[in-house]
Amino acid sequence: MSLTNHGALKVSLGRLVTTAAFLRALVPSTVKGVFWILLLLNIRSFPLSWHFRVFSPVFALRGRYLWTWLKLFLSFKSKKERVAGIDDWYAQLTPIGEDPFRMETRYKAWAGPDDCDYNLHLSNSCYPKVLDGARFVAGLAMFPNLYPCGGWIALAGTHHHFIREIPIFAKYEIRMNVGSWDHKWSYYADTEGVLKVYIVIRFVTHSKKAKSQAKKTIEAAQPETHFGPSIHTPATPLTNSISATPANPIEPQPDSSSATVDGTVKQLRASGLLKEEEEDGATLHCVSVSQLCFKHGRITVPPALVFAINGFAADGMGRHSRANPPPYWAKVEELVRLSQGKRLARFLRGGWRDVPDGERWWEEAVGGDVERRRRERLEVLNHIRLGMDGARELD
Numbered sequence: 001m002s003l004t005n006h007g008a009l010k011v012s013l014g015r016l017v018t019t020a021a022f023l024r025a026l027v028p029s030t031v032k033g034v035f036w037i038l039l040l041l042n043i044r045s046f047p048l049s050w051h052f053r054v055f056s057p058v059f060a061l062r063g064r065y066l067w068t069w070l071k072l073f074l075s076f077k078s079k080k081e082r083v084a085g086i087d088d089w090y091a092q093l094t095p096i097g098e099d100p101f102r103m104e105t106r107y108k109a110w111a112g113p114d115d116c117d118y119n120l121h122l123s124n125s126c127y128p129k130v131l132d133g134a135r136f137v138a139g140l141a142m143f144p145n146l147y148p149c150g151g152w153i154a155l156a157g158t159h160h161h162f163i164r165e166i167p168i169f170a171k172y173e174i175r176m177n178v179g180s181w182d183h184k185w186s187y188y189a190d191t192e193g194v195l196k197v198y199i200v201i202r203f204v205t206h207s208k209k210a211k212s213q214a215k216k217t218i219e220a221a222q223p224e225t226h227f228g229p230s231i232h233t234p235a236t237p238l239t240n241s242i243s244a245t246p247a248n249p250i251e252p253q254p255d256s257s258s259a260t261v262d263g264t265v266k267q268l269r270a271s272g273l274l275k276e277e278e279e280d281g282a283t284l285h286c287v288s289v290s291q292l293c294f295k296h297g298r299i300t301v302p303p304a305l306v307f308a309i310n311g312f313a314a315d316g317m318g319r320h321s322r323a324n325p326p327p328y329w330a331k332v333e334e335l336v337r338l339s340q341g342k343r344l345a346r347f348l349r350g351g352w353r354d355v356p357d358g359e360r361w362w363e364e365a366v367g368g369d370v371e372r373r374r375r376e377r378l379e380v381l382n383h384i385r386l387g388m389d390g391a392r393e394l395d
Helices: 003-026 029-041 049-074 079-091 126-142 210-221 259-270 303-309 327-331 338-348 361-365 368-392
Strands: 105-110 151-162 171-181 186-188 191-194 196-205 283-296
Touching (some): 049 079, 105 126, 126 171, 126 196, 126 283, 151 368, 196 368, 303 361, 327 361
Antiparallel strands (some): 105 171, 171 196, 186 191
C-alpha cells in the first residue's frame, strides 16, 4: 500500500471516529436509557411473544410430563409399570367431583404500556387479546382429558360489557367459570349443527384505589382543549347501560314479552348464582361471555359428554372427590386414561351414539340439580346469541 493510500485511510478512520463521538454527544445517555426502558416495557408485543404467552401452559404441562417420564424411566421399571405411572400422574389433573358452575379458574395479568391506549388505561381491543391465554389456562384446568385424544375447543364468539376502566400498570385478574351450555342441537343457515358452551369471564382488580386512580388518570390525560374525539371506558359504571350478561342481565318491564327472563334473573340472584359483586370485595371492570364449541376434528362433541369425561358431578359441592368419585366414574376411568387416547378419540367422534339411551352415563353426570341450573342460566345467556343473530338480519 502506498503512503498516499495509507494516509487517506487514516483520514477516513479519523473522520469515522469523530462522527461516532459526535453522535454519542448528540444523543444523551438519558435518551438511550429511556429507549431501552420503552423497549423492555413493550417486550410483550415482540414477534412470537403472544404465541409464547398463549402456549406457555402447554409447554409447562409438557415439561412436567417429560420429567415424570424421566423419573419413571430411571427407576428401571417395566414398560407396563411406566405407562401405568404416566396414566396415574395425568389422572391427578382431572377435576373429579367439581361442580361445573362453581369451578373457577383465575389468570393474572397487568396493563402494560403496549396494551393501553392514549387515555392511559387498558385498551378495549386488548381484552380479547388477553382472553386468548386465559381461556387456554381454563381449558387445560377444566377439560384436561379432551386434548390428549385430539379434541379441541373452538371459539364461536365473545361479547364484552365494559364497566370500569383498568388504569395503566394496574394488576388485574381474569376469573372464568361455566355459565351454561346447549342441550339440543342448534342449526343455522351457514353452519352445521352445534352445541355451544357459555363461559362467563370477569376482569377484576384488588386495589381499593382503582376507582380514584382511574379518575385521576382520565383527568390528567384529557385536557380542556383537544383536537380529537375522546373514547374511553368510564371510571364509574354507566347506570343506564344494558348488557345481556349474568353480571348485568337484561331486565325488561313486567308487561314485555321477556317477562319470563326477568323472573329467571330474579330467581338466579336470589339463589346466589348471579353475582353482582365479587365475594372478596374485588372491583369488577368488565364482564365477558365467550361461546365455545367442543370439537374432535370437524365433529362436534356434546358438552355433557366432555363434562362427564372430566369428572364433573351433578351433585358437586364437595360431595365427591378423587377418593370418593361420582357413581358413573367407574364406567369412565379406563376410557380416559392417557394411554387409551385412541379409544377415547373413537368414542368422541361418534362412538357415544351407539350407547343406548338408558345407559348414557354422561347424562347422569350432569343431570339432577345441574340440569335445572343449566336451563335457568341458558334462558338468560341465550339472549346474547339471539340478539346477535337478530342484529345480523337487520337492514
